[in-house]
Amino acid sequence: MDFRRWARGARRIATGRIARATAIAAVAVACAWLGIAVGGPVRVAVGPVEAGMSAELSWTGETVVDARPLGALLFDTHDAPIRLRVTLENIDTERARAMLEDPRLADRLPGLLEEDLSEGVGRLVLRVVVGGLAGALIGCLIVFRRPRAALAGLLSGVVMIAGVGTAALATYRPDSVVEPEYTGLLAGAPSLIGDAESIVTRFESYRGQLAKLVNNVSQLYDTVSALPVYDADPTAIRVLHVSDIHLNLISWNLIRSITAQFKIDAIVDTGDITDHGTGPEDNFVEEIGDFGVPYVFVRGNHDSRATQRAVARQKGAVVLDDSVETVAGLRIYGLGDPRFTPDKSVVVDSDPDSLAALGRAHATRLTQAFEPVDLVAVHDPTIARSFSGSTPMILAGHAHARSTELLPTGTRILVQGSTGGAGLRALEHDEPTPVMASVLYFDRETHRLRAWDDITLGGLGEQSVQIQRHLENDPGRTISPEPTIGPSPTGSTAGPETP
Incomplete structure (x- = not known):
């Protein structure tokens, strides 16, 4: 063969x-x-x-x-x-x-x-x-x-x-x-208006539609049994974190809707409520008194001292600047941003090392001069990280992009995106900045974070919305202090213009 x-x-x-x-x-x-x-x-x-x-x-x-x-x-x-x-x-x-x-x-x-x-x-x-x-x-x-x-x-x-x-x-x-993720479209949401229309016309249309969107989504999220709302403890303290509103009235609609639908106990604003910190912009903050809950505010680098005083005059406002207040049962420390970017006549040091040193100095003062706090609110994330080990939770903004990080000391930092979609200027760009806010749930007995909902709208002109649920895996973890580093800085701060 x-x-x-x-x-x-x-x-x-x-x-x-x-x-x-x-x-x-x-x-x-x-x-x-x-x-x-x-x-x-x-x-x-x-x-x-x-x-x-x-x-x-x-x-x-x-x-x-x-x-x-x-x-x-x-x-x-x-x-x-x-x-x-x-x-x-x-x-x-x-x-x-x-x-x-x-x-x-x-x-x-x-x-x-x-x-x-x-x-x-x-x-x-x-x-x-x-x-x-x-x-x-x-x-x-x-x-x-x-x-x-x-x-x-x-x-x-x-x-x-x-x-x-x-x-x-x-x-x-x-x-x-x-830990559900919600995405969706609003029926009948407005399409983009032609280039001949003014920003004001677009703005009024989107403001009304986004308000309806938030109400619809919140009602669905809070009532349908298939949407698990964090109610393991119905007495949880609910805090709404907003930031970088940048003079955008749409934010007030968003805040008002979430406050009502999620039964918010307090609002924390981590700065940049205005664009230039000028006198005419002070009228913008007058809606703060209509929310019916405490409004905690720390100054951002686009907010002037006059802006801070205008916020302080509003009913329910709690302005923190190297100070502590008990709000809705939580002890909150707040620090205003040392810079005022719109004032070009003032030298501003935005060097990260200088900001970090400034934050460490205030963190040291916090641990020495105050009783332990449950929450720290600042504007810049670089300053925020310097408070690692001095509190279980830090809120910040400035970056116009949301992020969260569990630091080695056990402190969690939550950086909020822009609740104003980076302001009305977003209408002039092809890709609008998402509108962001978060609802944080704190245990009423331990004052520790138990869960949080990240709420994201697609931005001005967009129809999408997303609600992402997160759980804190170890809410009772030990917070370990950071070692003391270096002398106190002067506090001056600048370089390139910041967001």
Whole structure:
């Protein structure tokens, strides 16, 4: 026998079998997903909500709660290539209100909703399995027209479904349900007005629409059972953190809506409420007295001393400048920014080392001259980091971009974006700056941060909104003081113009 001829024949047979097996597997997988898409969706009643559930192919496994037209919630629940989508088809508002107001259901309601949801998920899993296997079997039978190929396709479907299910269970993160991300579009939101329109005309349109947007999102977020609001302790102190309003009246609508919908106890503004700190701008701050809650303010580098005095004259305003006040049960230390950038006649030192040294000097004074505080509010993040170890929580702004960091001492710093979308100047740019604010939840007994919601609007002219929930993993952690470094600085500060 010619060995080479035999080898070539064997390779052809093997290659043909591999190709055929690959083709069968490919068809089986494709038809299995088609079967899941067609036969998998179910409709269930979850309390007062009529919901649809379906499974979809997704390279980034997640769970999506679709609450059209107000938007969708995304939960990073698993890493398997399958997405669970829950669509809120209809909400019986009368039944929802009755259930939420019935004191007899207060303790039982979460369990009842969980039972309804579990039953729906169970039905969905069963239909996914049956639909996927039926799709693989029928698809291979139609394409290859042989029972053995159909059985091989069925086996491929079993392997695929078992593999995806195992991966989903192995990577399942139950804690993700308390950290939802909300995104959505406002129905009927205004489109951009032509270039011939003035900034004032655009501004008035966006102001009204964004106010409606915040109200709608907040109401949905606070009332629908699928949107977990941080209510483990209903007595939590709720603080709204805003910053860098930059003379934009849209911010007042945003603050007013969030204050009402999230039942805010106090507002902390970390500066740059104006653009130039001039006398005519003082009238801008007069709406502070209408919020009905304390408004804590620290001066930013765009706020003059006159701006600070104008804020102090408003009802409910608490201006902090190297001082401490107890507000809504929290001891808050605030420090105004040492610079006033708009005054070009004054030399301003914005060198990071100088700012850090200034912050360390005041941090030392804070620990020596005051009782321990729960919260520190400053404008510049460089100064803020110098208070590491002297307080559990620091709020700052200035950067026009939100960030948070847990420092080695155990202190958390939250840098807020621009609540004014960087001011009316944002209307003149192609890419508007997002409008940002955060709701912080503090334990009323320990005064430690337990959770916070980051609220982001897409910016002036944008329709998108996002609410991202975060939990503090170790709210009772020990705060370790930073070692004392260097002498006190003079406090002068400048260089390049800052935001």
